[in-house]
Amino acid sequence: MILKWLKNKSEEVPTFLDAEATLRVIGDRASGKTAYMASLAYWPNADSSSPVQDVTPVNEEAQELINQARNILEQGLELPPTDLNASADDVKDYLLSIAVKSLSSTKTGLFPKILKLTVGCKDYAGEFFADVVHKSGDAKLKSYLEDCRAATGLMFLVDGTAPRKDADYARGLDKLLGALNAVDGGGKMKRIAFTMTKCEIEQLWVNRHDPRKIAEARFPQTRHKLEGWASLGNGTVEYFATSAFGVLGREFTQPNSKKLTRDRQGTTSVIKDPRRWRPFGLVAPIYWLCTGDRYRELERE
Numbered sequence: 001m002i003l004k005w006l007k008n009k010s011e012e013v014p015t016f017l018d019a020e021a022t023l024r025v026i027g028d029r030a031s032g033k034t035a036y037m038a039s040l041a042y043w044p045n046a047d048s049s050s051p052v053q054d055v056t057p058v059n060e061e062a063q064e065l066i067n068q069a070r071n072i073l074e075q076g077l078e079l080p081p082t083d084l085n086a087s088a089d090d091v092k093d094y095l096l097s098i099a100v101k102s103l104s105s106t107k108t109g110l111f112p113k114i115l116k117l118t119v120g121c122k123d124y125a126g127e128f129f130a131d132v133v134h135k136s137g138d139a140k141l142k143s144y145l146e147d148c149r150a151a152t153g154l155m156f157l158v159d160g161t162a163p164r165k166d167a168d169y170a171r172g173l174d175k176l177l178g179a180l181n182a183v184d185g186g187g188k189m190k191r192i193a194f195t196m197t198k199c200e201i202e203q204l205w206v207n208r209h210d211p212r213k214i215a216e217a218r219f220p221q222t223r224h225k226l227e228g229w230a231s232l233g234n235g236t237v238e239y240f241a242t243s244a245f246g247v248l249g250r251e252f253t254q255p256n257s258k259k260l261t262r263d264r265q266g267t268t269s270v271i272k273d274p275r276r277w278r279p280f281g282l283v284a285p286i287y288w289l290c291t292g293d294r295y296r297e298l299e300r301e
């Protein structure tokens with residue numbers, strides 16, 4: 001009875017709530033930044049039971065991402081590395097709108113709400129990250145940093161299969177946060193989502209529901225830096241496990257990826273079966289960056 005009422009009610013009165021965010025995606029070369037964004041924009045094989053209702057491109061650049069997903073990833077090919085552009089203004093700014101369904105409780109019961117997340121994500125080439133570590137006073141780097149400072153949230157993407165890079169990542173983050181602070185009191189950056197990619201690989205997949213544990217085991221130094229930043233009252237940190245490619249099967253799963261190379265730098269791969277391409281956990285960090293709430297349904301599977 002209640003369920004029926006809820007069902008009718010959900011059909012009658014969806015409530016729209018907006019949450020806007022200006023996000024920046026940073027990470028090392030080949031950490032999976034472009035694949036993450038392209039898979040998110042394309043949203044292949046949408047599952048009707050998922051809280052994500054749809055992902056729509058808002059600008060032309062986002063539409064271009066969809067074309068990359070369709071013409072490259074879905075053909076089982078590898079994305080080309082992103083060029084390091086002339087200045088921060090030339091970096092593509094992908095504007096996406098994501099509609100997420102959820103239930104909100106009030107005194108009178110539960111009511112459905114549709115949260116519209118509008119995110120502007122800039123995808124810097126991985127060299128930006130290396131430049132933060134090795135260069136300083138460089139004009140181009142400075143314009144990137146200024147641009148990062150304008151963001152409210154940062155998605156720090158790391159290749160989950162590259163734990164040997166922990167020390168590099170910790171150093172990079174330290175420099176980045178230091179440089180952001182130096183500009184003027186740290187800017188607006190309030191949330192950092194430490195997001196591990198390529199988590200369809202077996203060793204990561206088993207712990208996908210405990211990303212903090214994966215981070216603790218694989219990236220202890222980086223985690224230490226992040227926790228230090230948060231404990232100084234600069235903002236908050238959360239941990240996420242994602243895969244742009246996902247897994248095959250439901251009960252007995254296997255990675256839907258085909259490895260091309262694997263070394264200290266991490267893994268490069270292509271999608272194994274593009275027809276069954278189902279990314280994992282891509283919206284969870286964005287939802288948290290926009291709202292400050294963790295929505296576990298987005299990490300189901």
Ligand SMILES: Nc1nc2c(ncn2[C@@H]2O[C@H](COP(=O)(O)OP(=O)(O)OP(=O)(O)O)[C@@H](O)[C@H]2O)c(=O)[nH]1
Nearest residue numbers: 030031032033034035081082126198244257268269
């Ligand atoms: N197995 C697996 N491989 C992935 C995933 N996401 C990206 N990759 C692979 O990782 C490599 C790098 O991905 P990109 O998205 O181009 O990385 P990037 O961070 O944009 O790299 P730059 O543009 O060079 O800074 C490619 O071989 C991708 O196919 C994933 O979820 N799983």
Ligand SMILES: [Mg+2]
Nearest residue numbers: 033034081082
């Ligand atoms: Mg790229």
